[in-house]
Amino acid sequence: MSMMAQDAKIDASEHSKGIQIRDVRKSFGDTEVLKGVSLDVSLREVVCIIGPSGSGKSTLLKCINLLEQPTSGEIWVDGIELTAKSADINAARARVGMVFQHFNLFPHLSILENVTMALRVVKRLPAKKAEEIAVRQLTRLGVDTLSHLRPADCSGGQQQRVAITRALAMEPQVMLFDEATSALDPELVKGVLDEMRALALDGMTMVVVTHEMAFAREVADRVVFMDNGQIVETGPAEEVLTNPQTDRLQNFLSQVL
Amino acid sequence: MEEFLHTFFDLDSIVAILPVLLTEGLANTLIISVSAVLAGLLLGLVLAMMLMSKLWIVKVPARIYVDVFRGLPAILTISLVGLGFPAAGIRPFGTSPFGYAILAVGLISAAYTAEILRSGIQSIDKGQLQAARSLGMTQFQAMRKIVIPQGIRNVLPALTNRFIIDIKESSLVYLLGLSVGQRELYFIAYQQQAVTYNSSALVAAGICYLLMTIPLTYVVNAWDRRLRTGRSRPKAVPVPSQSTMEVVS
Numbered sequence A: 001m002s003m004m005a006q007d008a009k010i011d012a013s014e015h016s017k018g019i020q021i022r023d024v025r026k027s028f029g030d031t032e033v034l035k036g037v038s039l040d041v042s043l044r045e046v047v048c049i050i051g052p053s054g055s056g057k058s059t060l061l062k063c064i065n066l067l068e069q070p071t072s073g074e075i076w077v078d079g080i081e082l083t084a085k086s087a088d089i090n091a092a093r094a095r096v097g098m099v100f101q102h103f104n105l106f107p108h109l110s111i112l113e114n115v116t117m118a119l120r121v122v123k124r125l126p127a128k129k130a131e132e133i134a135v136r137q138l139t140r141l142g143v144d145t146l147s148h149l150r151p152a153d154c155s156g157g158q159q160q161r162v163a164i165t166r167a168l169a170m171e172p173q174v175m176l177f178d179e180a181t182s183a184l185d186p187e188l189v190k191g192v193l194d195e196m197r198a199l200a201l202d203g204m205t206m207v208v209v210t211h212e213m214a215f216a217r218e219v220a221d222r223v224v225f226m227d228n229g230q231i232v233e234t235g236p237a238e239e240v241l242t243n244p245q246t247d248r249l250q251n252f253l254s255q256v257l
Numbered sequence B: 001m002e003e004f005l006h007t008f009f010d011l012d013s014i015v016a017i018l019p020v021l022l023t024e025g026l027a028n029t030l031i032i033s034v035s036a037v038l039a040g041l042l043l044g045l046v047l048a049m050m051l052m053s054k055l056w057i058v059k060v061p062a063r064i065y066v067d068v069f070r071g072l073p074a075i076l077t078i079s080l081v082g083l084g085f086p087a088a089g090i091r092p093f094g095t096s097p098f099g100y101a102i103l104a105v106g107l108i109s110a111a112y113t114a115e116i117l118r119s120g121i122q123s124i125d126k127g128q129l130q131a132a133r134s135l136g137m138t139q140f141q142a143m144r145k146i147v148i149p150q151g152i153r154n155v156l157p158a159l160t161n162r163f164i165i166d167i168k169e170s171s172l173v174y175l176l177g178l179s180v181g182q183r184e185l186y187f188i189a190y191q192q193q194a195v196t197y198n199s200s201a202l203v204a205a206g207i208c209y210l211l212m213t214i215p216l217t218y219v220v221n222a223w224d225r226r227l228r229t230g231r232s233r234p235k236a237v238p239v240p241s242q243s244t245m246e247v248v249s
């Protein structure tokens, strides 16, 4: 159990893999939503972020692939500083997969097209090659039979698997999950969590915002508790969840467990 | 009663004018309104993007354009463009009024289309853009492939409405003094009325307009319903929250 230290700037050799977040701040107008967050995620590590609603978890995830531009601080992914002025943000972003609470599938496209779109537009693969990859990934997640349906014709659980497929098809180095099961009917949650667990066992580097404490305890290498725009506690899952050091975490756990 | 029928529904007059109404009038009305709609869509899309910009230097000119062209009577704009431009030496289409007619209707259409497209694009959930960008698409790719197609679908009925208005407003270009061969439906019928003191040609022109505008309404509404309920499935699926606004002409 260690309180988050404000590390000094790290030298470039440390940036080779994983994610390094250094003193990231983010304000919307006058309200500071992230108040100096630092977090390292090493290669193949699974980090779960827990915390009350509004504590800045989603904003932090969005900063990791620059869907939100941090007001200050550094973010490195896979050895590339995304926050550098010169960074090719689109290329870097393609290496970070993201799964959203509300799936965010493209409703005007078929399931297959949802997966092939970025392969074709971003990776510039020919149609046939893109479809091959898409079908392979859809099969892996057990949703290949849905290829020609529209998202609206699929269940929430199926949609979220497709969303995971869509991200994986880009062969990301890192996967971000933002409450991926919160919008699902209870009976569909387990299936999606199973896919996430399988991905973790495969060695994917993952940052998972979740309210599923059982999942965090079982799958996470590390749990991070955020409150009010700051990381309050971090450590091995078992330790953080069973032996909270701060009142804030004790309070939070007593509410969700 | 007989006089009424003779004035408006004289079969001989209608048959006499019908060939020229169809071959010249209908063709030119379609050319003017379709070109204007396309010009309006292109310029309207650019204006819509400008209206959504955070930079005032981009946004304000678009705002002024939209406000001015929506605020002026169409007939005034058509006069300013069709009569004023050539007189002022701005002659991209030479001295023939036809090109100016298309330009004028297109400029007006663009102002309305810009607002329609803006509302359509802004109705798309921010998560769509975020998902697209998270996959590595550029802002431009994400807008072009993901956000704009959905935005346009959401406002198809409103765009059809605008198309119908463009078809009707194309009649106003008569005041530019179109020559034979360039005349649209209304001008032909109007000239015929002036010569014969009989309004049957106007009725025939009116029927031509209705033959375009009414089917368009129904075709697009049917198309719209199909897009909303999925491509191949007749079965009911959850309809997106955006209201299904029917076209009125």
Ligand SMILES: Nc1ncnc2c1ncn2[C@@H]1O[C@H](COP(=O)(O)OP(=O)(O)O)[C@@H](O)[C@H]1O
Pocket: A028, A033, A051, A052, A053, A054, A055, A056, A057, A058, A059, A060
């Ligand atoms: N685009 C935005 N504009 C303004 N405020 C925002 C925006 N996104 C998030 N916020 C605010 O930032 C705070 C943190 O939000 P968020 O990161 O979504 O928290 P969490 O995911 O932990 O619930 C909230 O108070 C929220 O209202």
Ligand SMILES: [Mg+2]
Pocket: A057, A058, A059, A178, A179
């Ligand atoms: Mg959130």
